[in-house]
Amino acid sequence: MIFDVLIPLIIALPLAGFVFTAAVGRRLGPRAHLVPVWAVGIAWAIGMVVAFSSLTGAAPFGNEGHATTLYEWIPSGTFHVDVGFFVDNLTACLLIVVLTIGLLVHIYSIGYMAHDPSPWRFFAYLNLFMVSMLLLVLADNFLVVFVAWELVGLSSYLLIGFWKHKQSAALAAKKAFIVNRVGDVGFALGIMAIFVDTLSLGDGTLNIQQALHALTTEGANLPIPIWVVALLVFAGAMGKSAQFPLHVWLPDAMEGPTPVSALIHAATMVNAGVYLVARTNPIFASAPGSMAVVASIGIFTAILAASIAMTQTDIKRVLAYSTLSQLGYMFASLGVGAFAAAIFHLMTHGFFKGLLFLGSGSVIHAVHEEQDMRRMGGLARRIPHTYRTMLIGSIAIAGIPPLAGFFSKDEILGEAWKNGFQWVWAIGIVVAVMTAFYMFRLIGLTFWGESRVDPAVEPHIHESPAVMTTPLWILAVPSVLLGLVLSLPGPPLGPLLGLQGPGLLAGWLEPVFEHGTELLGRTEAEFQLFGLDGALLGASVAVAVIGVLAAWRLFGVNLWRFRRNPDPERVRTLTARVPFLYRASLNKWWFDDLNHLLFMVIGGRIAAFLWWFDRRVVDDTVNDIATTTVGAGKELRRVQTGRVQNYALGIAVGLIVMAGSFLVLAAR
Amino acid sequence: MIRVILGSVLAGAFIVGLGLIGLAAGGSRSLNAYLTLSGILFAIGMFGFLARRNAISMLMAIELMLNAVNLSIIGFASFDEKLGPSGSVIALLVMAVAAGEATVGLSIILAIYRNKKTPLVDEYDAMSQ
Numbered sequence: 132m133i134f135d136v137l138i139p140l141i142i143a144l145p146l147a148g149f150v151f152t153a154a155v156g157r158r159l160g161p162r163a164h165l166v167p168v169w170a171v172g173i174a175w176a177i178g179m180v181v182a183f184s185s186l187t188g189a190a191p192f193g194n195e196g197h198a199t200t201l202y203e204w205i206p207s208g209t210f211h212v213d214v215g216f217f218v219d220n221l222t223a224c225l226l227i228v229v230l231t232i233g234l235l236v237h238i239y240s241i242g243y244m245a246h247d248p249s250p251w252r253f254f255a256y257l258n259l260f261m262v263s264m265l266l267l268v269l270a271d272n273f274l275v276v277f278v279a280w281e282l283v284g285l286s287s288y289l290l291i292g293f294w295k296h297k298q299s300a301a302l303a304a305k306k307a308f309i310v311n312r313v314g315d316v317g318f319a320l321g322i323m324a325i326f327v328d329t330l331s332l333g334d335g336t337l338n339i340q341q342a343l344h345a346l347t348t349e350g351a352n353l354p355i356p357i358w359v360v361a362l363l364v365f366a367g368a369m370g371k372s373a374q375f376p377l378h379v380w381l382p383d384a385m386e387g388p389t390p391v392s393a394l395i396h397a398a399t400m401v402n403a404g405v406y407l408v409a410r411t412n413p414i415f416a417s418a419p420g421s422m423a424v425v426a427s428i429g430i431f432t433a434i435l436a437a438s439i440a441m442t443q444t445d446i447k448r449v450l451a452y453s454t455l456s457q458l459g460y461m462f463a464s465l466g467v468g469a470f471a472a473a474i475f476h477l478m479t480h481g482f483f484k485g486l487l488f489l490g491s492g493s494v495i496h497a498v499h500e501e502q503d504m505r506r507m508g509g510l511a512r513r514i515p516h517t518y519r520t521m522l523i524g525s526i527a528i529a530g531i532p533p534l535a536g537f538f539s540k541d542e543i544l545g546e547a548w549k550n551g552f553q554w555v556w557a558i559g560i561v562v563a564v565m566t567a568f569y570m571f572r573l574i575g576l577t578f579w580g581e582s583r584v585d586p587a588v589e590p591h592i593h594e595s596p597a598v599m600t601t602p603l604w605i606l607a608v609p610s611v612l613l614g615l616v617l618s619l620p621g622p623p624l625g626p627l628l629g630l631q632g633p634g635l636l637a638g639w640l641e642p643v644f645e646h647g648t649e650l651l652g653r654t655e656a657e658f659q660l661f662g663l664d665g666a667l668l669g670a671s672v673a674v675a676v677i678g679v680l681a682a683w684r685l686f687g688v689n690l691w692r693f694r695r696n697p698d699p700e701r702v703r704t705l706t707a708r709v710p711f712l713y714r715a716s717l718n719k720w721w722f723d724d725l726n727h728l729l730f731m732v733i734g735g736r737i738a739a740f741l742w743w744f745d746r747r748v749v750d751d752t753v754n755d756i757a758t759t760t761v762g763a764g765k766e767l768r769r770v771q772t773g774r775v776q777n778y779a780l781g782i783a784v785g786l787i788v789m790a791g792s793f794l795v796l797a798a799r
Numbered sequence: 800m801i802r803v804i805l806g807s808v809l810a811g812a813f814i815v816g817l818g819l820i821g822l823a824a825g826g827s828r829s830l831n832a833y834l835t836l837s838g839i840l841f842a843i844g845m846f847g848f849l850a851r852r853n854a855i856s857m858l859m860a861i862e863l864m865l866n867a868v869n870l871s872i873i874g875f876a877s878f879d880e881k882l883g884p885s886g887s888v889i890a891l892l893v894m895a896v897a898a899g900e901a902t903v904g905l906s907i908i909l910a911i912y913r914n915k916k917t918p919l920v921d922e923y924d925a926m927s928q
Contacts, residue, residue, distance in 0.1 A: 773925060778926075
């Protein structure tokens, strides 16, 4: 089969690029990007062929997906692990996001890293990341997924700490790695639990499809309850997708180069958790309690991160908290049982957040590595391409129709209401206001109003080269159209135009989530434009507009005919009215301080005590035993005089004692 | 000269004493007489081995102990019908082993003597190392 060759090739090409660049990249100097970019480019082309073959249900894929085995990795009796790939429509959607954004980020990085002393290292790491991420979405075995899971963690670590001479970057890389480990422990335990459970039902297997089937259809007594498995897997997802309380690593990860933030920490790797939960949806669907946990943690992260994003001044940190918040939406969506809506938002968010991050990189590039929005302003005329594309991205994320973000966010909120999670909907609506607000605060502070740029830098502000702006414009296209395309011919616009049937994406993903939805026992209600659905739709548009207008009122606007100057005085009086909330948001709700107190101060004390215990009690006991043994040996060696008659005397005394005691005993 | 005469007298008295003890224990018709003689001989050998400083004397003391054991075996053999001639065979075997042991022991003593230039065993302490 041709696809049995093409699918492994998607991973093999970036792998070859990584090996080549790592081996000889240093000697290529400024041309080091050629091989990695072309490797990803060809992988993109192959990936699109595979993805569209799957989405159109072509020969080997059909509805159920196509599995291909590369080789047997661990043959051990009845337990065996194959390195194999599985492509169904869910994988295809992820392939489109990962490969497209990956390729555009590679191209963008040619311009962004042009002045870096070692671009070859950067491109080698980027290719390594592509290998890991593609393996993650393609693997058909939990153990291989776990390997890829750790590999994306490694490449994320390498790329966050790419500028390793910077103390803050090195620390941020370490923080990301360690916080991720916490979640990974859960995931590893979850995989073990899955194996234990499948073993109790017959053959132990870690193959994803077989395990999902076995765990959810047998209805047998599992030694480890299904909700424990679900929560352990979710713990891994929380680490990788930076959900509360493991969210602290993602904002710090912005220390890495901006293309990395766009690729790894916005569009692809952080989606791995969403993908994992969506992939194992039958497990979650069998345990409704765990679904509620997923929904609560997701929506709580969404509002927490959105509240922090409202006051941050570092342009990349605003976007980072925005990413956290949107990931929270996705988990909330998974938690309420709207799996397809979560993947919908994953795709649209991947594109517009990738665009926003690459745009922020272009801004930072223009103002000479300045990231503080208080020292920007009025950049709209100076960097028009960046401005326009970022504006498109902001409208998309704010949820203004008909851009992409509106469709996916509205679907999440609507599903939450209709599935009986009104409280998730209520919090989600508040988050939607905040999202629109902080995005237009960002645009206002960066592009509109008076320039607050350092006068020394001011004359040197320049638009980025075409190699950087072209990816921005390419990403702007899906940011505008993707929501519309993927939702047609279904709601919300389908019925208005007189079309029938489910949305394009919903149709694609239906076979993937069929089992999970069945387990949840949900039935699709008829879409009512002039009923509940219309009201929910109106609400989500209204809150987006309110958020945007609020931001315009406070931070100014300069859009076509709308002009308004920023009103810093009003911002000050408003923040003075809610001093606690303002300080909480500014200090990120003190989570970093809490972690510092818990793990550095208190944990440090405990570690110091244990170190003392080890040194004084454990080590000293061992040393004392050794000293006693040596001392005793020194004393006892005097018995060994070396004189043969002393030994003979011992033998004689022994003989006499033996004979004597025999006589005494025999006499009785 | 006096020491030799005194020694001979003492030795004679000792042997006579031994004979008297043997007779007191039941004469040549009693197993106890043989075993008593054997025990006394063994004690003398042990004393010699422990108390003499000269390596050759110690070797001779060992021979004495071996012969004491042989004597008891022969004694048992002649008083117990079940043992029969096998007692004599065991005694012969012990003699052969004793001869071999004496040969090896003597050559070891000679080798040490060449190194240490002394036959006195309390000068030998190489075994402590």
